[in-house]
Amino acid sequence: MRNIWTIAKREYDHYFITPIAYIVAFVILLILGFLFTAVVRSATDNAVYGYGSAPDITIINWWFAFLLMFGTPALTMRLVADETKTGTIELMLTAPIRDHELVIGKWLGSFLFILTIIFASLIYPIALNRFVTPSLDWQLVLSSYLGVALVAASFLALGVGISALFSNQIAAFFLSLIVCLGLFFLVGIPANIMPPGGAADFFQYMVMDTHFSSAFNAGSIKLSDIVYFVSLIALGLFTGTVAVEARRWN
């Protein structure tokens, strides 16, 4: 356990000296900032004319999840690929740590970085709370942010797994991006052209957006949705561990 934390801490600290991490954080927070302004603006405009509902965080957080599709591959692409490229993987594989500790540690480090961005974005619900009476629906806010965190954790785990498959960061980035896009939207496409039934249901279940938009971002925290995200995290970390172990067998 300590090893996981040692690696996570190193990766977290390392993000703060890389330009990519700052760019990802900056772009996400900047766009969220614009959205926040737009949401408040349109809500106040509507309120002046007497209609419309109170603004909430879910619109902003949907976009947050969307941006994570692009941000997380950028954060995970170097995690294992770089070690393979520079040869430091030999240090890690001859150190007294287990392969899964290495992979989980890297994932945890990147997740902590995303949590830092999420923490910075909390300014929006806090500000929003001052415009809404009596107050924001905090249960919705909590559920929404939990959804964002789970989306991030899943994308990051898949990204780490993919990074372990390559020594080229760019290849890792593009494959991660395709997988994230695929999972968020595209995997549901076959369901639209299939006859209704088990197979179509499966594809529909795989679409991340349904588990986010209609679930966490709508205020409901259901076990089946949690299982979905946890399974993706497990899949990503498992792939990563197997890929790292495979390097030993050359």
Added chain:
Amino acid sequence: MIQVNGLIKDYGARRALNSITFDAKQGEIVGFLGPNGAGKTTTMRILTGYMPPTDGTAIVAGYDVGDESLEVRKRVGYLPESVPLYTDMTAVEYLKFMADLRQIPNARDRAYEALEMVNLGDRANNYVGNFSKGMKQRVGLAQSLLHRPEVLILDEPTIGLDPTQVVEVRNVIREVGKDRTVLFSTHILSEAQQICDRVLIINKGTIIAEDTPENLQSRVLGAERVILKVRGDADGLDDAVKKVKGTRKVTMKGDESVEFEFSAGQDARPQVAKAVIQAGYELIEMRPIGASLEEIFLELTQDNSAGKKS
């Protein structure tokens, strides 16, 4: 400390290690000599728990590298040939990180201690990425010593270093090797002669010789070789030398010097000197020629392929 038995390693269809057997005791410094591609790095990677062997066993510090890899890795310090480092950290940060991974208490103090051991104490807060090759190699060496391991495995620790740095690294190896087992690989026979208690010569995945450096040299030479030079015309010099009892294989060299051999234990040099002077030549040089690494390899690999017992 290290017992290797019938170790075999295949990379797909290519057999890199062909049933290697050797051992290294505590406090022994063992040199691993061999040309590039002989199997030195492969052997070391197996001993450090990086990769498993295809067959055979290797026991390091009492644990099997296949079944108890984690225990082996706790007790081995390893410096890979490519000296991989995290270049975005300072020297002390990097060593503290590696010390934390090994769960060493007071990791920061231990990191400073290791840096002092390799004379980099004053560069602790500089980024490793800015270090020269020699300094990076010393940081790598410090990393391998952090946890005060029982076994130290160093893959070409002195390659690419300047003469002062080479001496420093050799001193560290000697110092550390007093009570620990050190296995290191090199191309340089003289280096092996200076530091090692024993030398293993490996070629094409097989150990072709295992002995002390001195024994190896005399075993290969069998005889002592000497080169002789005179001032002026060297016509007939080889005949003059041939006449001396105990000389063998007298040959005239292109630069008008004569090379001859005499068997160990029957030093014919005084008689040769006398004979040459009496024959009217002006003797200006007589010196022994040691076997070069290439010659030892050639000799031993020829023995090896001819099936003779080496």
